[in-house]
Amino acid sequence: MRHPLLQKYDRLIEFFGQMLGQDYELSLFDLRAEGCPLIFIAGGMNSGRPLGTPLAAAGLSMLERFRQGDREPLVNSHSVTADGRLLRSSAVILADGDDEPEGLLSVRFDDNRYRDLVDEVLHLCHPDHFWQEIEGLEIAGLNRPSDSGQASAAPDGELTAAEAVRRMLLEANTTADALTSEERLHIISELEKHGYFRLKGAVREVTEVLHCSQASVYRYLTQLRRGDAF
Known part of the structure; x- marks a missing residue:
């Protein structure tokens, strides 16, 4: 059985990944699973994170702020890949019909x-x-x-x-x-x-x-x- 989040979001994320091209990477994390693992990747850029990678501390902090009422996405932050590339990163938390966080969509752009x-x-x-x-x-x-x-x-x-x-x-x-x-x-x-x-x-x-x-x-x-x- 397909993951519930993929049933909802994978076609949309894949579409934007194809549209944005090789310098972007779109990543979907499951916020309801232990460790909030990475479950889907689209786009051309490969930052080296395998599926199952836990959500980083910055993402967990964003999730905590969401639960406290801060619904603002993070736009144009910075991150660094394992091989030293500096990326522009943005993220938004996806909520279900009851306004409970269920996923985090991260978008990374490599301008090198x-x-x-x-x-x-x-x-x-x-x-x-x-x-x-x-x-x-x-x-x-x-x-x-x-x-x-x-x-x-x-x-x-x-x-x-x-x-x-x-x-x-x-x-x-x-x-x-x-x-x-x-x-x-x-x-x-x-x-x-x-x-x-x-x-x-x-x-x-x-x-x-x-x-x-x-x-x-x-x-x-x-x-x-x-x-x-x-």
């Missing part, structure tokens, strides 16, 4: 293809040094690193940011081109934790060693500073 396109376009219309020092920071929405003229030197006075990355690659017995998104995020996380990005020129050094754009480094930093949701 569009960010990469913006990156390429701006590389075409700006000199490299201008893009690296100005435009990448504006896209990422982060504060500009120090302009005090401080030389590039590690917090402990031993390694530059580039040298620190090379050491991590050597210790992991890998190369920059072989890194997955999750591994690259881990390297950025270690550098951030040890204060390398407070140094002038550190972002530029890291991009040269990791073979990625400065905008990508700032996106990773943004991901590290935002929590998970849905």
Whole structure:
């Protein structure tokens, strides 16, 4: 026998999944089952969550607010996938005829293809040094690193940011081109934790060693500073 929620919602969710396309993922959670598991996925984007995944803490908090009378959906929040992609997330609780919560519909949007396109376009219309020092920071929405003229030197006075990355690659017995998104995020996380990005020129050094754009480094930093949701 088909799940009661799927009888009510799966065709509608599948329709919107096909309409929105490959950069969206629509997920339906059963709020009446223990753990509020994921029971249906539609759309083209795959965030890596298998069926049966319990509802995250943000969703459980939303359910509690619903029971207290807050019926507002959550729109345009942020979440991060297991492989480090930053997503735009929205969610709404579905109620039955007695106004009791029965399901939660989560909609995730992955804009990384569009960010990469913006990156390429701006590389075409700006000199490299201008893009690296100005435009990448504006896209990422982060504060500009120090302009005090401080030389590039590690917090402990031993390694530059580039040298620190090379050491991590050597210790992991890998190369920059072989890194997955999750591994690259881990390297950025270690550098951030040890204060390398407070140094002038550190972002530029890291991009040269990791073979990625400065905008990508700032996106990773943004991901590290935002929590998970849905």
